């Protein structure tokens with residue numbers, strides 16, 4: 001039995017210091033060896049043939065067998081990307097899309113964003129060279145708005161289908177339609193010389209919305225069939241197979257060593273405390289091997305991270321060889337990748353993860369699992385129409401997946417922080433998300449995709465009629481739907497295009513009228529991250545006092561704006577000249593002093609920029625003569641006299657509307673920081689300077 005960690009302990013330092021080539025070669029050899037050792041490697045040819053012979057295929061295989069990282073590469077080598085088509089792989093979680101894409105790019109020996117890339121909300125790392133594209137399921141749904149036949153793709157792999165997120169369920173229904181439409185298009189095609197891709201591109205460029213007439217015009221175009229692969233870690237493929245008309249299912253054998261499962265003798269009042277105790281018990285009493293702890297979210301993870309570090313300080317120097325490594329979705333991706341780096345010799349990692357580590361990402365080196373048995377889930381009350389995130393017990397299936405993580409490379413141990421009698425009471429499997437969440441977002445998207453009869457849509461599992469009606473009502477009240485429940489023009493279409501909850505989209509769309517687009521962008525960005533304020537248990541009073549400094553008597557939204565503005569002011573004052581690194585350090589210090597969660601705030605800043613960028617198609621820069629030049633097409637435009645910014649002439653602006661009278665006037669304008677330009681639109685910036 002080989003030691004997995006050894007394979008990955010690549011002498012990184014050497015690569016850049018002289019003997020690069022040899023080490024690079026050694027690294028590639030090791031990766032090759034690792035790939036060959038995966039259970040899926042022995043069935044490469046068979047899998048490629050199965051995909052050739054079946055338009056829809058269900059692949060079931062234990063976590064870690066190599067489905068996500070290997071299958072797309074097999075298909076690429078098997079010729080599925082001829083004619084420049086893409087293999088799309090959807091993931092329910094952002095973290096999985098990013099980390100897996102990085103890994104596969106490394107395995108392919110290419111730079112991320114070239115042959116292998118990823119695309120998630122607010123972050124697209126792909127290029128025209130990309131052939132394997134990892135993305136979130138939600139993102140592919142959005143792509144379908146612009147390209148209803150998903151014509152770029154020859155293969156779409158819906159990964160982690162057992163998770164049954166709402167986006168996965170909707171995607172399955174949509175893909176079924178796309179697949180049918182594409183094979184119909186072949187049968188019905190008469191105008192064979194029409195090239196679908198360029199037609200699509202043209203429509204996209206002109207920014208034309210998907211209207212029924214667009215779909216009609218695309219009819220007559222011949223699309224190659226779409227290969228659809230559903231991948232799942234749970235062994236029950238029947239549901240998927242039935243839904244796809246008896247589609248073929250194959251099983252990939254995995255490797256699993258025995259895992260001893262331990263329960264607590266008494267119920268635990270405080271599971272975080274119990275987790276800490278267990279972590280240190282393992283660290284001080286058990287042999288080497290990394291620990292994986294399942295927690296419910298960022299806040300919990302950061303609090304446990306802090307407590308572990310504190311406890312370590314109380315141990316004698318020689319026993320401090322434990323490194324906490326967090327992983328959750330809004331963690332910057334360089335930090336996410338740290339879970340894959342082996343701990344220094346003699347040390348062990350304790351990975352603090354949300355349930356992304358359950359099946360989505362396989363982390364090498366785990367020997368111990370600590371499972372409090374809880375997960376954060378969406379829950380929707382169709383009577384009140386209110387959705388909330390609640391912490392609920394896992395299902396038995398989830399508990400088994402979690403303990404399985406300890407036995408990937410050798411025998412392991414799993415510590416469940418609840419009593420054995422509680423395990424027996426758990427539900428067998430998790431209820432699909434579509435049955436327990438607000439459907440407004442999804443209904444809006446389905447409507448935008450031309451699915452008018454949402455109640456009649458072929459869902460794998462139908463949401464309750466009441467939940468659908470409640471959401472239709474909400475969309476109507478927001479003005480996204482007309483009174484006969486059609487998408488309204490232009491609002492409904494605009495809202496469907498923004499990657500946000502309909503309520504947020506609406507807020508942004510009307511913000512222009514109230515001259516508060518900038519503020520709304522800040523609020524929406526700040527609300528899109530888990531928690532801006534950092535309130536460690538042991539310093540709750542101090543944290544509360546710090547928060548008072550930002551508090552607005554009008555409420556929490558304005559308070560969030562105050563935080564954002566205070567940071568901007570601080571950064572402006574303190575660092576006109578300092579480097580990016582220095583200002584990040586300063587920002588972290590500022591956050592610490594003010595009890596602000598710097599990771600969240602940084603994420604919110606990024607989102608704010610991206611949202612600004614989505615209005616960015618309409619950005620303009622001031623010219624020496626006081627007029628503006630639109631960045632998208634170089635057109636000369638002027639600020640409309642109705643704008644509050646008329647006569648103020650800021651350096652750089654974004655605008656909502658272009659009105660042509662005797663001049664090209666722009667309306668609904670917000671000032672933005674010109675420093676964002678190089679990041680947001682490098683090509684435009686280069687042309688300017």
Ligand code: ADP
Pocket residue numbers: 008038061062063064065066067068069070099100102103340359360361362363364
């Ligand atoms: P599956 O999809 O069947 O669960 P994966 O393809 O995700 O399996 O993983 C296959 C193997 O690749 C696992 O052994 C995993 O540990 C390894 N792996 C995946 N990502 C990384 C990474 N970023 N660094 C190192 N190893 C990785």
Ligand code: MG
Pocket residue numbers: 064067068069159359360
């Ligand atoms: Mg996988």
